[in-house]
Amino acid sequence: MRTQKCHERVITAAVGCTALxxxxxxxxxxxxxxxxxxxxxxxxxxxxxxxxYGAGTTGxxxxxxxxxxxxxxxxxxKAALAAGGSAxxxxxxxxxxxxxxxxxSAFEVPGYDFGTYLEAYAPETWGRDRxxxxxxxxxxxxxxxxxxxxxxxxxxxxxxxxxxIVGVGxxxxxxGASLQIKNVDNVIVRNVTLESPLDCFPQWDPTDTADGxxxxxxxxxxxxxxxxxxxxxxxxxxxxxxxxxxPYYYGxxxxxxxGELDIVKGADYVTxxxxxxxxxxxxxxxxxxxxxxxxxxxxxxxxxTLHHNLFSNLVERAPRVRFGQVDSYNxxxxxxxxxxxxxxxxMESQLVAEHNAFTLAPGVGAGQILKKWKDSPVTESHNYVNxxxxxxxxxxxxxxxxxxxxxxxxxxxxxxxxxxxxxALPGIVDHQAGAGRLR
Numbered sequence: 021m022r023t024q025k026c027h028e029r030v031i032t033a034a035v036g037c038t039a040l041x042x043x044x045x046x047x048x049x050x051x052x053x054x055x056x057x058x059x060x061x062x063x064x065x066x067x068x069x070x071x072x073y074g075a076g077t078t079g080x081x082x083x084x085x086x087x088x089x090x091x092x093x094x095x096x097x098k099a100a101l102a103a104g105g106s107a108x109x110x111x112x113x114x115x116x117x118x119x120x121x122x123x124x125s126a127f128e129v130p131g132y133d134f135g136t137y138l139e140a141y142a143p144e145t146w147g148r149d150r151x152x153x154x155x156x157x158x159x160x161x162x163x164x165x166x167x168x169x170x171x172x173x174x175x176x177x178x179x180x181x182x183x184x185i186v187g188v189g190x191x192x193x194x195x196g197a198s199l200q201i202k203n204v205d206n207v208i209v210r211n212v213t214l215e216s217p218l219d220c221f222p223q224w225d226p227t228d229t230a231d232g233x234x235x236x237x238x239x240x241x242x243x244x245x246x247x248x249x250x251x252x253x254x255x256x257x258x259x260x261x262x263x264x265x266x267p268y269y270y271g272x273x274x275x276x277x278x279g280e281l282d283i284v285k286g287a288d289y290v291t292x293x294x295x296x297x298x299x300x301x302x303x304x305x306x307x308x309x310x311x312x313x314x315x316x317x318x319x320x321x322x323x324x325t326l327h328h329n330l331f332s333n334l335v336e337r338a339p340r341v342r343f344g345q346v347d348s349y350n351x352x353x354x355x356x357x358x359x360x361x362x363x364x365x366x367m368e369s370q371l372v373a374e375h376n377a378f379t380l381a382p383g384v385g386a387g388q389i390l391k392k393w394k395d396s397p398v399t400e401s402h403n404y405v406n407x408x409x410x411x412x413x414x415x416x417x418x419x420x421x422x423x424x425x426x427x428x429x430x431x432x433x434x435x436x437x438x439x440x441x442x443x444a445l446p447g448i449v450d451h452q453a454g455a456g457r458l459r
Contacts, residue, residue, distance in 0.1 A: 059210065059458055060088075060110045060186045064250045064291060067435050069325025069347065071291030077248040079184035079208030083108040090188070094119045094197070098177055106181040106204075113185065113192040113212055119175055120196025124220035127170040132163040141224050143270055148226040161223075168221040168237070175217055175238065176200050179207055187211035190456030195259065198238045203245040210252045211458040214240040215259035216300065219276045224269075233272055239279040243287045255296040255455040256280035262299050277301065279337070283344075284308040286321045294328045296454035301335040307342025310367045310394070318343040319368070325435065326351060328445075330453045331362065340364030340393070346371050347433040350440050352449040353378045353389070361391035365398050370429050372399040377445040379406060386410055387419025397428035404442040 064077040071077045080087070087109040089100040097119075100111045121127065137160040139145070141152065155161035175196055179185070181204040187193060193213030201207050219236035226232040240256050243249050258277060267274045280297055282305045283290055297303050304326075307318050322344025331338040332354040339346070341364060353362050353376065363373055378389055386405045389412055390398065400412045413425050440448055451457075 060112060060184060062210075064208070064252075065437060068437050069291030069293065069327060069435050070289045070323040070345075071248055071250045071325065072435055073248075073289045073323070075206075075248065077206060077208060077250045077289075077291070078182075079206060079250070080108040080110040080182055081184065082182075083110045083184070088112070090114055091117070093117060094177075094194075097194075101177060101180060101183070108182040109180070110184045110186070113187045113194075114189075115192060116213065116215075117194050118196065119177070119194045120217060121171070121174050124171075127167050127174070127220055129163055129166040129170070131158075132167050133160075136160050137164060137224075138269060141226070143226060143232065146226060148230070148232055151225050151227045152223065164221050164223065168219075168223075171220050172237065178202060179209075180204060182206050184208040185210070185212065187213070187455060187458075193255070193455060197240070199241040201241065201243045201246045201249055205247045207246065207248070208250045208252070209241065209254060210250075211254065211455050213255040213257065213259075213455045214280070215257055216240050216261070216277050216280065218261050219278070222275055231272060232270060234269070234275045236275050236278050239282045241281050243281070243283045243290060244285045245287055247288045249287070249290045251281065251290070251292045251295060253294045253453070253455060253458040256298070256300070256303075257296070258299045263301060279303060279305050282306075282308065283322060283324055283339075284318075285314075286317045288321045288323050290324045292324065292326045292329060294449075294453045294457075296330045296332065297334060297338065298330070298332040299334075303331070303334050303337040304339035305337055306339045306344050306346055307366065307369075310342065315343065315367070322346070325349075325433070327436070328440075328449050328453060330354070330449050334359070334362075336360040336362075336391070337364060338362045340366055340391075341369040341371050342366040342394075343368045344370065345431055347436070348373045349375045349433070349436065350438075350442070350445060350449075351376045352445045355379070355384045355388075356381045357383075359384050359388065362389050363398075364391045364393055365396050365425060366393040367396065369394070369396045369398075370431060371396075372429060372431075372433055373403060373412065374400060375402045375439055375442050377404050377442045377449075378410075379446060385419050386412070386415045387417075390416045390425060392416075392420075392423040392425050395426065397426045399427065399429040402442060407443060 090112045091097045140160045152161045195215045217238035222234040222236040325347045
């Protein structure tokens with residue numbers, strides 16, 4: 021069916037039993053007013069972080085009218101992603117789109133029962149000295165795996181090259197989506213709220229720590245093996261399902277969240293700017309393993325800039341870094357009860373942390389800001405803690421003497437635009453970062 025109204029062409033396509041509606045915006049409808057910038061066609065500015073390196077990041081700025089879509093449903097969003105291959109495209113997201121399916125029960129395969137799972141792998145029955153690897157397909161663990169695979173297929177969306185995804189207005193985004201920016205080049209994601217996916221089928225691992233752990237999947241966004249990516253003015257949050265609402269089984273939290281943003285497997289030239297990361301545990305991971313096979317992929321890559329982001333009420337990983345040359349400047353970190361650390365120093369990391377502001381609640385020590393995972397040098401300067409200039413390495417080494425950090429590094433960031441006074445960052449970043457504040 022094809023209809024036309026004014027300058028908007030509506031295409032309806034049948035996929036299985038679902039009707040997908042893509043609103044393809046024509047030139048006249050898409051044209052901004054004489055004084056209004058078209059945010060959907062904005063590109064990353066020159067020298068704005070690692071994402072501007074080389075050819076820069078332009079996303080779908082060159083998309084024609086036939087490759088400009090407005091979507092209001094998860095199926096419509098996926099259909100727009102698939103249309104037109106890697107030709108430049110713009111996808112405008114209208115409203116909050118539910119990407120997590122009708123309910124967890126909709127993904128359960130026949131025979132799966134969580135009560136049976138809990139009974140089968142209870143520590144007093146199964147023990148704590150062996151994991152669940154190798155359990156057959158018809159076991160409770162096998163049925164959990166099959167159910168998880170159905171959720172995995174539903175909530176993940178693969179973003180093609182040369183794509184801009186932009187929220188329209190102040191209330192656009194996704195609930196429960198996992199955006200997969202995988203082995204492509206030139207992607208922009210702006211002005212959307214990403215409410216963390218809730219893993220319906222976490223796996224119990226009795227051998228993860230002495231007490232075991234529930235391990236979950238699904239990051240809100242994953243940049244894996246991709247280059248030239250700009251994540252800007254987005255809000256990453258657990259939304260209606262913070263960890264405080266999650267139950268406990270076997271004496272451990274039933275963890276249903278993974279990360280908010282992972283940058284892994286040789287990804288390169290990424291700028292993360294003016295976002296809000298809030299109310300989460302494991303926030304940003306840059307480089308996902310210390311293993312030799314991972315090192316072979318990641319060495320020389322994972323070049324990432326983070327600036328003017330608000331990190332609020334988090335536990336850890338803002339970010340945790342392995343291998344990459346990571347520039348973190350002009351960010352505001354707000355630490356409250358339950359805080360672990362902000363900046364993790366990992367395997368062969370080359371982190372530069374400068375001109376940042378940290379607001380710490382009473383009882384949170386400045387020595388917690390940095391966390392040593394491996395013996396890698398860190399460069400830091402002009403950072404302010406509760407309004408006072410603070411040497412982060414010195415205070416860490418004084419407060420955590422069994423984790424002495426080394427200063428230094430063999431690179432100096434050159435791709436920066438504005439550098440604000442760290443004392444002014446709470447007023448600047450807190451009022452301008454996040455979805456709904458794109459100008």
